[in-house]
Amino acid sequence: MDIIKTTVHAVTRRPFILLLIAVLMLAVGVLNAFVPVMAILIGIVNMAGGGIIESLLALLQMLIDPGILPALTIFLGVMTLLVSIVGGILLPGYLSVVEDAISKGDRQLKTKSIFLKSLKGRFLKFFFMTLKTMVLAILLVIFLMVASVPAIIVTRAALTTKPNLMLGAMFIDFVTVGVLFMSSSFFQSYVYMWYMAASKGEKKPFKAGKAVADRRFWGLVLNLFLFGAVFAVMIYLIYLSNSRILRYTAGWAFATAFFTTLAVYLVKTYREGSMPPENNSK
Numbered sequence: 001m002d003i004i005k006t007t008v009h010a011v012t013r014r015p016f017i018l019l020l021i022a023v024l025m026l027a028v029g030v031l032n033a034f035v036p037v038m039a040i041l042i043g044i045v046n047m048a049g050g051g052i053i054e055s056l057l058a059l060l061q062m063l064i065d066p067g068i069l070p071a072l073t074i075f076l077g078v079m080t081l082l083v084s085i086v087g088g089i090l091l092p093g094y095l096s097v098v099e100d101a102i103s104k105g106d107r108q109l110k111t112k113s114i115f116l117k118s119l120k121g122r123f124l125k126f127f128f129m130t131l132k133t134m135v136l137a138i139l140l141v142i143f144l145m146v147a148s149v150p151a152i153i154v155t156r157a158a159l160t161t162k163p164n165l166m167l168g169a170m171f172i173d174f175v176t177v178g179v180l181f182m183s184s185s186f187f188q189s190y191v192y193m194w195y196m197a198a199s200k201g202e203k204k205p206f207k208a209g210k211a212v213a214d215r216r217f218w219g220l221v222l223n224l225f226l227f228g229a230v231f232a233v234m235i236y237l238i239y240l241s242n243s244r245i246l247r248y249t250a251g252w253a254f255a256t257a258f259f260t261t262l263a264v265y266l267v268k269t270y271r272e273g274s275m276p277p278e279n280n281s282k
Helices: 002-013 016-034 037-047 052-063 069-102 111-119 123-160 163-199 205-215 217-238 244-273
Strands: none
Touching: 002 016, 002 069, 002 244, 016 069, 016 244, 069 111, 069 123, 069 163, 069 244, 123 163, 163 205, 163 217, 163 244, 205 217, 205 244, 217 244
């Protein structure tokens, strides 16, 4: 509840942090109308019979299909470049505005001034940061998908033809889930704090961000997991609706509120984590 109050306070001080996310989510919704990623994923699940294992196997088979792989590679390359450009333009100023919005001081500068001042000289820095993040994220997803294959195969066999493998399958599943969870947790924590440190103008942003992530690792991981769980559940529930208008409207409204709150949480977490212990305890 504290983060919701902080977000409401921040939006009241700087409505821009909500409006920008709203515009971006609208753009994503329009893009989704032309490239319906969610519809494709739901279609794969339905074709696979709705089972998690069958759906994952179907997705893996589709991604490694020689007929799809070249087009997928080009699509990911174009999207990586576009996201990096947008990140370079928007992130420096946006994060600085969020930082100002959650501060307790008086507003001395206009939102436009804060945004442009932060953007000046930081476009290339955030562009290359986002480019690296996108490439690493794609590689991480590939690694996680490949790492899950043995668990999927053994579990499928245990549930169908070889029930004597159930104990071994449970052990492999437990280890696999642990690897997937920790890999994604480290990646998210370090990357998010890296961006926060860069927005504060740190000379060595990754080192500074890593220090905060290490200091608040488990709390950060738990909260990011809760954010992810809420996002997944809400998007799933929204897409259960048969009304296309309702899906787009509810999805846009929820995504806008969600990512605004997430941005405030991340800035607030870095702000508190980078303070000296005596100041942080006050």
